[in-house]
Amino acid sequence: MITKAIIPVAGWGTRRLPITKIIEKSMLPVGNRPLVDYSVQELIAAGVKDIYMVIGNAEPCQVQEFYKDNLALNQYLKERGKEDRLALAKTLPDDVTIHYTVQDPSGKYGTAVPIAMVVEEYNINEPVLVFMGDDFIWNPEGESASKSLINSIQDETDSAILGVEIPKEKVEKYGVLSAENGKLVGVVEKPTPEEAPSNLINVSKYIMAPELLQKIVAYVNEHDFGPLDQEYMVTDPIDDYIKNGGVMRVAPTTGEYLDGGSVEGWLHANNVVCGK
Secondary structure (H helix, E strand, O other), X not given: OOOEEEEEOOOOOHHHOOHHHOOOHHHOEEOOEEHHHHHHHHHHHOOOOEEEEEEOOOOOOHHHHHOOOOHHHHHHHHHOOOHHHHHHHOOOOOOOEEEEEEOOOOOOOOOHHHHHHHHHHHOOXXXXXXXXOOEEEEOOOOOOHHHHHHHHOOOOOOEXXXXXXXXXXXXXXXXXXXXXXXXXXXXXXOOOOOOOOOOEEEEEEEEEOHHHHHHHHHHHXXXXXXXXXXXXXXXXXXXXXXXXXXXXXXXXXXXXXXXXXXXXXHHHHHHHHOOO
């Protein structure tokens, strides 16, 4: 059973300026909840007990504040006879812990970095789920992304990647999964519809086995990309992992990918969740 998950939420969210000057991107509201909480609650429902969030160094951290118990609010609700709302104010079950790792935004940058930081800090040597903090899969009537990933692996040496099906004419904006016999062969970045190996896109939701986690740590530690050179992309060590015999299973989902990284995506997510 997979009981650990990593969620990076440290980015500045520059695509969403100016609102992200005062609201962390992962805390932008979709319906009545912040973006990141859709992933958090889904992971909890799948059995995750330890969530490792990689946050920025701005204080106060809104993500941390959201997942704390607000004792003053709780007391107010009790005094005003609104005990029925206490459950809504409690954002984390007692048996789930969020651990926080601070990432300096002026340091190394890219999707591999926060994963490597958590693995090293907490000496993680077991499979973990890895979800980004500014998007989620909406599938209220079906299997969650977490469950799809968990159900796709055969043992703890397997990794997995979620594949979201989209119309083939729209694949040019995404990394497209190339698979054989349910296993990832590679990710083709932004192909034309004619060149695309499938219509399954990479939305950065994974199960990462210990061997892959160590490759990510080594990749970040052994390279010294300057700030203007390139990002430390997690797809690089994933590619190395596959080429060296690692198994990454492709887990398809029937859910809809909702992304809060752009204004258009965030508005669409709100319309979907609110049933408009």
